[in-house]
Amino acid sequence: MTAGLLVVAVLTTAALVWAGVYFTFRGFRSLDHPPVPPKPKHASAVNSELKHFFEGKQCAACKRPIPAVHAFEPKPGLMNPKTREAIAWDDIPDADLAATLESHVAICSNCALIEVFRKQHPELVVDRHRTAEIPTH
Numbered sequence: 001m002t003a004g005l006l007v008v009a010v011l012t013t014a015a016l017v018w019a020g021v022y023f024t025f026r027g028f029r030s031l032d033h034p035p036v037p038p039k040p041k042h043a044s045a046v047n048s049e050l051k052h053f054f055e056g057k058q059c060a061a062c063k064r065p066i067p068a069v070h071a072f073e074p075k076p077g078l079m080n081p082k083t084r085e086a087i088a089w090d091d092i093p094d095a096d097l098a099a100t101l102e103s104h105v106a107i108c109s110n111c112a113l114i115e116v117f118r119k120q121h122p123e124l125v126v127d128r129h130r131t132a133e134i135p136t137h
Contacts, residue, residue, distance in 0.1 A: 042090075059106065060106060073109075075089030076108050077106075077112030080104055086118075088112055
């Protein structure tokens with residue numbers, strides 16, 4: 001009788017392990033087809049102009065050099081030096097681009113992320129010893 005219970009226990013364990021493996025691989029197979037990446041927010045001419053604008057610039061907030069802009073990497077943004085309002089790369093308006101670029105200063109992708117987050121969730125941000133000054137034109 002103990003041998004019969006042992007066989008049942010082994011078969012039950014094997015069935016549970018097989019089911020776990022099956023559902024795990026089934027989940028991995030559904031990940032084989034990642035979602036389609038979103039279409040770019042700007043036309044290629046606007047992207048080229050923005051990339052050129054940020055070339056060789058220094059972040060107005062942290063004073064670090066802004067690295068070259070590449071696809072699928074975090075993008076820099078713009079900040080209004082008077083209001084400190086940041087604009088993320090994807091939200092930079094195509095209309096009147098030249099006027100926007102002239103009236104705003106360049107900020108790196110890290111500072112753009114911080115400032116956009118600060119705007120969206122001010123209750124979650126605590127400033128500590130922020131000494132960087134944004135130059136005016």
